[in-house]
Amino acid sequence: MDWLSQLKSAKKSCMVQNNLKKVHYDFGNGKEMVEEYNMDTNVVTRRAWKVKGEMGGEGEWDIELGDPEVNPTKEQNLIIRENSGQPVVSRRNTRINLEWRIRNLPYPIETYSVTVDNEKNCLVVKTTNKKYYKILRVPELDRLRIAPQHEAIQIAHKYNTLIITFKKPKELLEFEKKVLEEVSKIQPKNFGDMDCKPS
Amino acid sequence: MASAAAAKIAEVRETTRVERIGAHSHIRGLGLDESLEARHVSQGMVGQVSARRAIGIVLKMVREGRIAGRAVLLAGQPGTGKTAIATALAAALGQDTPFTSMAGSEIYSLEMSKTEALTQAIRKSIGVRIKEESEIIEGEVVEVQIERPATGVGTKVGKLILKTTEMETVYDLGGKMIDSLLKEKVQSGDVITIDKATGKISRLGRSFARARDYDATGQQTRFVQCPEGELQKRKEVVHTVTLHEIDVINSRTHGFLALFSGDTGEIKPEVREQINGKVAEWREEGKAEMIPGVLFIDEVHMLDIECFSFLNRALENEMAPIVIMATNRGITRIRGTNYKSPHGIPLDLLDRMIIVPTAPYDEKELREILSIRCEEEDCQMSDNALTVLTRISKETSLRYGMQLIMTSSLIARKRKAPEVDVEDIKRAYQLFFDEGRSVQFLKEYQQEFMFNEDDAIEMDTT
Numbered sequence: 001m002d003w004l005s006q007l008k009s010a011k012k013s014c015m016v017q018n019n020l021k022k023v024h025y026d027f028g029n030g031k032e033m034v035e036e037y038n039m040d041t042n043v044v045t046r047r048a049w050k051v052k053g054e055m056g057g058e059g060e061w062d063i064e065l066g067d068p069e070v071n072p073t074k075e076q077n078l079i080i081r082e083n084s085g086q087p088v089v090s091r092r093n094t095r096i097n098l099e100w101r102i103r104n105l106p107y108p109i110e111t112y113s114v115t116v117d118n119e120k121n122c123l124v125v126k127t128t129n130k131k132y133y134k135i136l137r138v139p140e141l142d143r144l145r146i147a148p149q150h151e152a153i154q155i156a157h158k159y160n161t162l163i164i165t166f167k168k169p170k171e172l173l174e175f176e177k178k179v180l181e182e183v184s185k186i187q188p189k190n191f192g193d194m195d196c197k198p199s
Numbered sequence: 200m201a202s203a204a205a206a207k208i209a210e211v212r213e214t215t216r217v218e219r220i221g222a223h224s225h226i227r228g229l230g231l232d233e234s235l236e237a238r239h240v241s242q243g244m245v246g247q248v249s250a251r252r253a254i255g256i257v258l259k260m261v262r263e264g265r266i267a268g269r270a271v272l273l274a275g276q277p278g279t280g281k282t283a284i285a286t287a288l289a290a291a292l293g294q295d296t297p298f299t300s301m302a303g304s305e306i307y308s309l310e311m312s313k314t315e316a317l318t319q320a321i322r323k324s325i326g327v328r329i330k331e332e333s334e335i336i337e338g339e340v341v342e343v344q345i346e347r348p349a350t351g352v353g354t355k356v357g358k359l360i361l362k363t364t365e366m367e368t369v370y371d372l373g374g375k376m377i378d379s380l381l382k383e384k385v386q387s388g389d390v391i392t393i394d395k396a397t398g399k400i401s402r403l404g405r406s407f408a409r410a411r412d413y414d415a416t417g418q419q420t421r422f423v424q425c426p427e428g429e430l431q432k433r434k435e436v437v438h439t440v441t442l443h444e445i446d447v448i449n450s451r452t453h454g455f456l457a458l459f460s461g462d463t464g465e466i467k468p469e470v471r472e473q474i475n476g477k478v479a480e481w482r483e484e485g486k487a488e489m490i491p492g493v494l495f496i497d498e499v500h501m502l503d504i505e506c507f508s509f510l511n512r513a514l515e516n517e518m519a520p521i522v523i524m525a526t527n528r529g530i531t532r533i534r535g536t537n538y539k540s541p542h543g544i545p546l547d548l549l550d551r552m553i554i555v556p557t558a559p560y561d562e563k564e565l566r567e568i569l570s571i572r573c574e575e576e577d578c579q580m581s582d583n584a585l586t587v588l589t590r591i592s593k594e595t596s597l598r599y600g601m602q603l604i605m606t607s608s609l610i611a612r613k614r615k616a617p618e619v620d621v622e623d624i625k626r627a628y629q630l631f632f633d634e635g636r637s638v639q640f641l642k643e644y645q646q647e648f649m650f651n652e653d654d655a656i657e658m659d660t661t
Contacts, residue, residue: 055444078371
C-alpha cells in the first residue's frame with residue numbers, strides 16, 4: 001500500500017490552537033504520527049512519530065520535522081550526551097524547500113561538502129577537516145520512493161550555522177497538495193478555548 | 200615535590216578502586232576446579248569444602264537453566280560463611296545471570312504487600328535475553344577529562360572526546376558514566392562502544408594509530424581500526440533484562456503524573472500476565488531466550504507463615520528461579536504462628552528444599568580468612584599479631600576479629616609503625632568490647648543502668 005492511501009485510510013483526528021492545526025494519524029498497527037499545519041501558509045511546521053520499544057511501555061515521540069522538545073525528566077538522569085557546544089541538526093519545511101540547519105559549525109563554507117548517496121538514498125555532509133560527518137535521511141522522499149537529486153541541493157553558511165536547502169521535486173509538491181485536501185476535510189475539535197476557568 | 204608525588208599516588212589508587220571495601224568484597228568466586236572440587240583456599244574462599252562443592256552443583260544446575268523452582272537452604276551457625284557462599288555464587292554466575300540478594304525482613308513495607316515484594320524479587324531473578332535496536336556510540340577515545348570541584352566535595356564533571364575517521368565529538372558525562380569509565384580504565388587510544396540508553400561500555404581494542412606506543416600495552420592487547428562514518432549508530436544489540444524491569448516499563452504511569460508517582464509500587468497482575476504471554480511469544484519466534492537466575496533470601500526465618508505458603512506455590516511455577524535461603528536459627532517458632540519448626544521454616548517447605556549445612560571454621564581456616572581480609576583492607580600485620588588475632592576470633596567470633604583489623608591498623612598507623620603488632624591488637628581489644636565481654640559488663644553493673652527492673656520481660660528474638 002503506498003503512502004498516500006495509507007494516510008487516507010488512517011484514523012485521523014484534529015484540533016486547532018491559535019493558527020496551528022494539529023492532526024493526529026493512527027495507522028492501527030501501533031504506528032502513530034502527528035502533524036502541525038500553519039493555517040496561514042498551509043505548510044507543515046512539525047511532524048513527529050511515536051516510537052515504541054521492543055519491551056513495550058508508552059514510547060516516546062521522535063521529532064522528524066521542527067524543533068526538538070526538551071524532556072525534563074530525562075535530563076535528570078544523565079548518562080552520556082553531546083556537549084551543548086556540539087553541532088545539532090534541526091529540520092524545517094517551507095512551501096518549496098526542505099531545509100536542514102546544522103548549528104554550532106564554526107568552519108568556513110569551503111569546509112563542507114553535501115552529496116547524495118545514491119545507494120542509500122540519503123544526503124551526506126562531510127567536512128574536509130574531519131570534524132563533522134552526518135548522514136541525513138529524507139523521509140518525505142523515502143516514503144514516496146523518490147531518489148534525491150544532487151542538483152536540488154544548495155548550501156549556505158551564516159552565524160555558525162550550515163543551512164542546507166533541498167528543492168522539493170514535483171512529485172512531492174503534488175503529493176503535499178493532495179494531503180492538504182485530505183487534511184482540510186477533517187472537522188477540528190476545538191480544544192483551544194475553555195468555557196470554564198480551570199482554577 | 201614529595202607532596203606532589205603523594206597526590207599522584209592517591210589519584211592512581213582512586214582510579215583502580217571505585218568500590219568500597221565491604222564485608223564480602225574479597226570474594227571473587229566459589230574457588231572450584233573444573234571437576235567442581237573445592238580448592239582449600241581460592242578466589243577468596245576458605246574451607247567450608249563440602250558446602251562449596253554442593254553449591255558448585257547448584258551452580259551447574261543454574262547454568263543449565265532447565266530446572267525451575269528449586270530451593271536450597273544454607274543452614275549454619277552465625278559467622279560460618281553462608282552469605283559469603285551466596286556472594287561467591289553470584290560472582291561465579293557472572294554479569295549476565297540475574298542474581299537477586301535480599302534479606303527476609305525487606306519484604307515488610309508499607310508501600311506494598313508481602314507477596315508483592317516476594318513476587319517482584321522472584322521476577323527480578325529471571326532474565327530475558329532479547330535483541331533490540333539501540334543507539335550506540337562507537338569511536339576512538341581522543342581524551343577523557345574528569346574534574347572534581349576544587350573543594351574536593353560535590354559532583355564530578357566529566358567530558359569524553361571521541362572520534363571516527365570522519366568526525367569528532369565532545370560528550371558530557373553523568374556520574375554513573377564517569378565511574379564506569381574509571382572502572383574500565385578507559386584511556387585515549389582505546390576504541391570503545393557505549394550503549395546510549397544503559398551506559399554500558401565495551402572495549403573493542405586499541406587503535407592501530409597507537410600501535411607504536413610501546414608503553415602500557417599488554418600481551419593480549421588487540422589492535423583495531425578506528426571506526427568510520429558517524430559516531431552514533433543504530434545497531435542491534437543483545438540485552439539482558441529481568442522480567443521485573445519489563446513489568447516496570449509497562450506499568451509506569453506516564454507524562455505529567457510520572458513526576459509525582461515516583462517509584463513503581465505494586466504492579467497489577469494483568470500486566471504480569473500480559474508480559475508472560477509476550478515473553479512466551481518472543482521465545483517461540485526465537486527472538487528471546489530465558490535465563491533463569493538465582494534469588495537469595497538471607498535471614499529467611501524473618502519471613503512469616505504467609506510468605507512461606509506463598510513460596511510453596513510460587514516455586515511450582517515454571518517461570519520460578521532457583522531460590523537459595525540462609526538461616527542461622529535452630530528449632531524455633533515460625534513467625535506468625537505458635538508452632539516450632541527446624542530453622543523456623545514450616546516442614547512442608549523444608550521438605551521441598553535441599554539443605555546444605557555450614558560448619559564453624561577451625562583455627563587454621565580462621566587465620567587464612569583473617570590474612571585475606573588484611574590484604575583486602577590494605578593492612579600489614581606481623582605473624583605474631585595474626586596469631587593473636589586468630590586466637591581472639593576463635594574465642595569470640597570471626598566478625599569481631601575482622602573488626603579489629605582496621606581498628607588496630609589505625610592504632611598502628613598512629614604510632615607510625617609500618618605493620619600491626621601484638622600491642623596494637625591488644626590496645627584495640629581493650630578499647631572495643633566483643634559481645635561476650637559486653638554481656639559480662641552488663642551483668643556486673645546492671646544495677647546502674649536504666650530500666651533494670653531485673654527479670655522483667657525478655658526480648659522476643661524469634
